[in-house]
Amino acid sequence: MRLEGKVALVTGAAGDRGIGRGIARALAKEGARVVVNDVAKVDKLEQRAEELRALGVDALAVAADVTDRVAVNAMIARTVDEFGCLDILACNAGVVTWANFLDITPQSVDFMLGVNVCGTVNVVQEASRQMIAQGTGGRIVITSSVHAQMPFESMAVYGATKHALQTFTNCLAIELAAHKITVNHIGPGWVRSAINDPSPALATDDDLLETINMIPLGRPSTPRDQGRGVVYFASSDGDYVTGSYLRIDGGFAVSKY
Numbered sequence: 001m002r003l004e005g006k007v008a009l010v011t012g013a014a015g016d017r018g019i020g021r022g023i024a025r026a027l028a029k030e031g032a033r034v035v036v037n038d039v040a041k042v043d044k045l046e047q048r049a050e051e052l053r054a055l056g057v058d059a060l061a062v063a064a065d066v067t068d069r070v071a072v073n074a075m076i077a078r079t080v081d082e083f084g085c086l087d088i089l090a091c092n093a094g095v096v097t098w099a100n101f102l103d104i105t106p107q108s109v110d111f112m113l114g115v116n117v118c119g120t121v122n123v124v125q126e127a128s129r130q131m132i133a134q135g136t137g138g139r140i141v142i143t144s145s146v147h148a149q150m151p152f153e154s155m156a157v158y159g160a161t162k163h164a165l166q167t168f169t170n171c172l173a174i175e176l177a178a179h180k181i182t183v184n185h186i187g188p189g190w191v192r193s194a195i196n197d198p199s200p201a202l203a204t205d206d207d208l209l210e211t212i213n214m215i216p217l218g219r220p221s222t223p224r225d226q227g228r229g230v231v232y233f234a235s236s237d238g239d240y241v242t243g244s245y246l247r248i249d250g251g252f253a254v255s256k257y
Contacts, residue, residue: 001030001031002030002031002231002235002236002237003027003030003031003032003088003231003234003235004030004031004032005031006031006032006033006087006088006234007032007033007034007035007079007083007084007085007086007087007088008024008027008032008033008034008035008087008088008089008090008234009034009035009037009075009076009079009086009088009089009090009127010023010024010027010034010035010036010037010090010092011037011038011066011090011091011092011093011119011123012037012038012066012092012093012094012143013036013037013038013045013048013092014036014038014040014041014042014044014045014048015038015041015044015193015194016044016194017192017193017194017223018193018194018223019092019143019188019191019193019223019226019227020036020038020090020092020093020223021048021223022222022223022224022225022226022227023090023092023143023223023226023227023230024036024048024052024059024090024227025051025052025055025223025224025227026224026227026228026230026231027088027090027227027230027231027234028052028055028057028059029055030231030234030235031057032057032087032088032234033057033058033059033060033083034049034052034057034058034059034060035059035060035061035062035075035078035079035082035083036048036049036052036059036060036061036062037061037062037063037064037066037075037093038063038093039063039064039065039066039093042063045061045062045063046061048061049061058083060078060079060082060083062075062078062079065119066093066115066119066120066122066123067114067115067118067119067122068122069122069126072122072123072126073126076126076127076130080130085130085134085136086127086130086131086134086138087131087136087138087139088138088139088140088141088234089123089124089127089138089139089140089141090141090143090230090234091120091123091124091127091140091141091142091143092142092143093115093119093120093123094115094116094143094161095111095112095115095116096112096155096158097111097112097158098154098155099154100153100154101154101156104156104157108157109157112157112158112161113157113161116158116161116162116164116165117161117164117165117168120142120165120168121168124140124142124168124172124183127140128140128172128176128179128181131179131181132176132179132181136180137179137180137181137182138179138180138181138182139181139182139233139234139238140172140176140181140182140183140184141183141184141185141186141229141230141233141234142165142168142169142183142184142185142186143185143186143188143226144162144165144166144169144185144186144187144245145158145159145162145187145188146187146188146189146247146249146252146253147159147162147163148162148163148165148166148185148187148245149187149247149253150252150253165185166185166245169183169184169185169243169245170243173242173243173244174243177242182233182238182239182241182242183242183243184233184238184241184242184243184244184245184246185244185245185246186226186229186230186233186245186246186247186248187245187246187247187248187249187253188221188226188248188249189215189220189221189247189248189249189250189252189253190211190215190220190221190249190252191220191221191222191223191225191226192220192221192222193223214252214255215249215250215251215252215255216250216251216252216254216255217250217251218250219250220250221248221249221250225248226248229246229248232246233246
């Protein structure tokens with residue numbers, strides 16, 4: 001119960017097999033009250049909140065589009081109205097489309113930049129303002145990716161957005177340190193989540209086996225693995241850690257790939 005009494009907001013948390021669900025559950029299991037957010041699967045949001053309540057913590061579902069600054073401001077305000085403060089932000093909402101570079105459409109570029117970069121800026125900025133106003137510090141954990149370090153075919157724009165989040169995190173770690181706010185990011189490798197189901201690299205059983213064989217620990221990541229990384233940064237274990245990148249990939253980035 002290292003997070004008992006803390007209030008956390010997790011964006012992109014509605015999916016049945018998503019990283020956001022794993023993060024929300026991990027925070028709740030450590031005692032945090034949790035606000036879950038999403039826009040693509042609004043019907044699932046209340047179900048996620050009910051799951052957290054079943055773990056013995058207060059939970060709130062708030063539908064909001066992270067690319068909409070007005071909606072983001074309202075989400076932060078509702079969090080504070082309901083629970084009195086905001087201590088932890090897990091900025092996890094993200095999207096991907098796969099396409100060879102010459103086939104990438106302007107709509108796809110706008111989609112990924114809008115959610116992965118602009119949406120992150122929107123949520124982190126408003127959460128930071130709230131944490132500063134409280135005067136008690138805070139923890140911000142951003143979901144980037146192994147793509148912050150590893151280039152892949154058909155993922156040029158997605159990889160660029162995740163690399164951008166690495167620089168974003170580092171700059172904010174410097175700027176927000178004076179307010180006792182730490183800013184870090186996690187780098188998931190291959191997670192068996194719905195967002196990765198359309199990947200061309202995972203189209204067949206042979207593709208799945210080939211990918212698993214490239215992971216030294218011999219299995220895909222689970223949302224729970226990613227959630228435990230966020231708990232590390234959010235808990236007292238991460239008191240002296242800011243501007244850091246925790247790659248949670250089973251060794252994928254250092255494998256033969």
